[in-house]
Amino acid sequence: MEDFVYFFTFQDPSIAWVVLGITLLGVGSAYVGTFSFLDKKALLGDAISHAVLPGICVGFILAGEKNPVYIVTGAFLSGAMATFMSSWLKRNTKLSDDTIIATILSVFFGVGIVLLTALQKSGNPEVAGLNSFIFGNAIGISENDLMLYGGLSLAIILVLTLALKEFRLMVFDPEYGKAIGFPMKSISFLFNVLMILAVVIGIQAIGVVLMAALLITPGAAARFWTDRLNPLLILAAIFSVLSGILGTYVSFVIPQMPTGPWVVVFLSAFALISFLISPKSGIIFRYFARKKYLRKTHRDHLMKALYKASEQGKPRLSIEEIYELYPFQKAETDHAISDLVKDNFISRNQSLIALTETGVSDSMRIVRLHRLWELYLNESMNIAPDHVHDSAEQLEHLITPELEALLEQRLNFPILDPHHEPIPRPDKQ
Numbered sequence: 002m003e004d005f006v007y008f009f010t011f012q013d014p015s016i017a018w019v020v021l022g023i024t025l026l027g028v029g030s031a032y033v034g035t036f037s038f039l040d041k042k043a044l045l046g047d048a049i050s051h052a053v054l055p056g057i058c059v060g061f062i063l064a065g066e067k068n069p070v071y072i073v074t075g076a077f078l079s080g081a082m083a084t085f086m087s088s089w090l091k092r093n094t095k096l097s098d099d100t101i102i103a104t105i106l107s108v109f110f111g112v113g114i115v116l117l118t119a120l121q122k123s124g125n126p127e128v129a130g131l132n133s134f135i136f137g138n139a140i141g142i143s144e145n146d147l148m149l150y151g152g153l154s155l156a157i158i159l160v161l162t163l164a165l166k167e168f169r170l171m172v173f174d175p176e177y178g179k180a181i182g183f184p185m186k187s188i189s190f191l192f193n194v195l196m197i198l199a200v201v202i203g204i205q206a207i208g209v210v211l212m213a214a215l216l217i218t219p220g221a222a223a224r225f226w227t228d229r230l231n232p233l234l235i236l237a238a239i240f241s242v243l244s245g246i247l248g249t250y251v252s253f254v255i256p257q258m259p260t261g262p263w264v265v266v267f268l269s270a271f272a273l274i275s276f277l278i279s280p281k282s283g284i285i286f287r288y289f290a291r292k293k294y295l296r297k298t299h300r301d302h303l304m305k306a307l308y309k310a311s312e313q314g315k316p317r318l319s320i321e322e323i324y325e326l327y328p329f330q331k332a333e334t335d336h337a338i339s340d341l342v343k344d345n346f347i348s349r350n351q352s353l354i355a356l357t358e359t360g361v362s363d364s365m366r367i368v369r370l371h372r373l374w375e376l377y378l379n380e381s382m383n384i385a386p387d388h389v390h391d392s393a394e395q396l397e398h399l400i401t402p403e404l405e406a407l408l409e410q411r412l413n414f415p416i417l418d419p420h421h422e423p424i425p426r427p428d429k430q
Contacts, residue, residue: 004254015144016253022147023249025154026203027215027241032161033199034216035223035237036192039172039230044099045087047213048106050200052083054113054209057134058120066127069146073153073201080197083109110209137208137261138252150202157195157202168192169230206245208261214268215241222272225279244268298398299330300337304346304364305371307356312423317355365425371397372418373408379419380412386419 011017037046056079057072064071083105090101117135120128142150161168167188170178179185196216203212223236248264277285306326310318320338327334338354341347346360356364374393378384384392400408415424 005250008250008253018144018147019142019249020246022142022151022154023206023245024242025151025158026206027219027245028238029154029157029161030199030203030212030215031219031237031241032158032234033192033196034218034241035220035234036161036168036172037196038217038220038224040192042196043213043217044102045084046196046200046216048087048102048109049080049083049197050204050209050212050216051106051113052109053077053080053201053204054134055079055109055116057131057204057209058113058116061120061128061131062116065125067131069149073149076201076204077197079109080200081194084193084197113209133208133259134204135208135210136259137204137206137211137264138259142205146205150205153198153202157198160191160195164188164191206249206260207264208259211261211265214265215245218265218268218272219244222268222275225275225282227281240268240271244271294398296333296336296340299327299333300341300346301367301398302327302394303334303337303341304356304360305367307347307354308361308364308368308425311356311361317350317353320352320354323354362427365427367397369425370400370405372422372424373405373412373415374400375420376412376415376418376424377408389419 007013008016011020034046037043053076056075056077058075059079060071060073060075061067063075087101087105090096090105091098094101096104117132120131167178167183170183171185171188171192175185175189178188199216200212203215207215219237219241220233222240223233226236227233244264244267247267248260248262251263252258252260275283277283280286303323306323307318310316323334323338324331338347338349341360342349345357346363348355348357371393374396375386375389378389378392379386418424
């Protein structure tokens with residue numbers, strides 16, 4: 002608790018600088034990563050994050066020390082070379098995108114590991130800590146480093162914010178952007194530059210191995226919660242910043258623990274929670290929504306069966322007859338009967354089930370929608386009458402009043418369906 006209070010009250014100014022830096026890094030990476038995720042360039046970010054390692058080593062060799070300017074410049078040039086080679090190979094070979102990216106990733110990272118190993122055996126005392134670029138160490142970043150990395154992060158955030166419309170076109174409709182006069186190739190080039198910068202500024206805090214997770218996971222997690230771009234960017238930034246701060250806190254409490262893996266752990270936790278409980282596409286939400294939908298459809302089918310029985314002169318059906326209609330759904334049928342009695346759609350007299358006045362009106366609507374859709378498929382889509390039932394069985398639960406009115410008008414208020422059964426309407430009861 003003492004460490005927690007000490008860290009989050011920023012009693013040490015260096016901690017405040019680290020948190021500020023990781024916040025700017027998180028926002029910048031989330032913004033770039035979200036656009037990369039939407040543009041289906043996630044693997045390219047992974048390739049760039051691994052490809053910067055040779056540039057780090059070359060920058061260190063030229064400077065003779067861990068000079069942030071040399072290291073950032075070397076890493077940027079190395080990432081730019083990997084991006085250029087990826088584009089060149091895509092244009093001039095028949096290799097698939099994943100093959101090109103995997104090749105570039107492994108070659109550049111292999112060269113980087115060779116250079117890093119050679120530097121560690123060179124005897125240069127300045128090389129100590131250089132391997133922190135593999136898995137990241139945010140706490141070990143100096144104020145001078147943070148000034149450079151934070152400034153670049155701020156530049157990325159500003160460019161993406163000011164050119165949001167252009168990048169939106171690049172992701173969603175580049176052909177339209179080109180047609181109305183936007184230089185889409187230049188915009189794409191600028192985005193690649195921003196993506197390389199985002200990787201470069203995060204390597205010391207997160208590490209080259211795991212930087213791709215900081216780029217892609219926040220946007221992927223936020224995508225479960227919204228379909229709109231602006232909320233998507235904000236949520237991705239929040240997930241990224243929280244994960245970065247929590248990962249940095251773990252590194253502060255356990256000095257031997259690298260930052261990158263813990264940032265990824267927290268990001269993965271946010272992604273897992275989003276995957277499970279998000280209200281639009283979370284697996285738990287979808288499970289209960291599907292269960293509710295299946296329960297509603299079974300209720301509708303039961304009411305439809307009662308209405309069809311009344312058309313044939315049987316105003317009531319026994320429980321046994323209903324069970325025979327749905328032989329493998331006895332539990333669901335019992336639930337449906339209980340719900341319909343509770344909602345006053347059906348009445349139950351011992352073992353006999355009948356529609357109430359409210360139930361007749363509602364079941365008539367279900368039957369009408371079913372038969373209208375069957376007729377539409379038969380007349381407008383030229384589907385044989387004996388092939389339209391299954392589709393109507395599914396669509397009858399989804400047709401809105403507006404679509405119902407459109408079908409009635411399109412079919413000129415028909416009287417019979419393709420099976421010559423009457424299409425019921427309230428005014429004919």
